[in-house]
Amino acid sequence: MFTGIISDVGTITRREAFGDGARLSIASSYPADTIAIGASIACGGCCLTVTTLAGGADGATFSVDVSGETMDKTTIGTWNEGDRINLERSLKAGDELGGHLVSGHVDGRAEIVERIEGEEMTTFRFAPPADLLSLIAHKGSVALDGTSLTTNEPGDTFSVAMIPHTLAVTTWADRQPGDLVNIEVDTIARYVARLVGARTAG
Known part of the structure; x- marks a missing residue:
């Protein structure tokens, strides 16, 4: 779950074909040691799973795999390298609910x-x-x-x-x-x- 309070703006650094969808690499300012493989991050409002992770001086670059269906029903199908997207880490127990409950399942x-x-x-x-x-x-x-x-x-x-x-x-x-x-x-x-x-x- 998420709250709809954006915590970072990421940049797509790479897009490549992955099955009928795409694999996206996203540069963020999040510290790499705070992200686990398998973690959920809302990318442009879409709940996606971190599949690879690399740290750097300015933050972490992580990859997400997106299905063809998700690309068809969201704006992800139009995302390209260099595009900026809103990011939010998943809600943890005890976190302040500053916005409203957001599932990351785009309608x-x-x-x-x-x-x-x-x-x-x-x-x-x-x-x-x-x-x-x-x-x-x-x-x-x-x-x-x-x-x-x-x-x-x-x-x-x-x-x-x-x-x-x-x-x-x-x-x-x-x-x-x-x-x-x-x-x-x-x-x-x-x-x-x-x-x-x-x-x-x-």
Whole structure:
């Protein structure tokens, strides 16, 4: 599990074919001695498993293997060497839950349809997949590229407002209209919808 509070921005240093998917090497500022082979790290919001690890003066470079299905359903299929991605280590017992519970299981891709620069906030508007619209509530939680954010004005689209700090410590400063981002709806909303659907069917 994760919280949606980004702890590093990594850079893809290598991409190579791996089965029907890809193997990605990602440079991070995490100390190598704090990462174990098999550890889970959220990369752009996707929970991925560390398969190789190398330490360096500036941090660790780790590799993750991604299936073809995951590449098709997320933005990972478009990632290339040199791209920057949001990173978060998995939640440990006793850690502060600063965002909301995020599983790292991406529900689909949302498109940025508008970016509005304000004096104190930058507002993004998104068009999510149609089947997720009913799971997005006003003042609810959503993870976008792994970032825990609060939703506003849900309808066919929804918006989120970001403070300058969020832009500075994530990849969001680079995002523009037309970009696709990974979206994970709130876990509680998903289970409530499932329970309501089961009751209706029954």
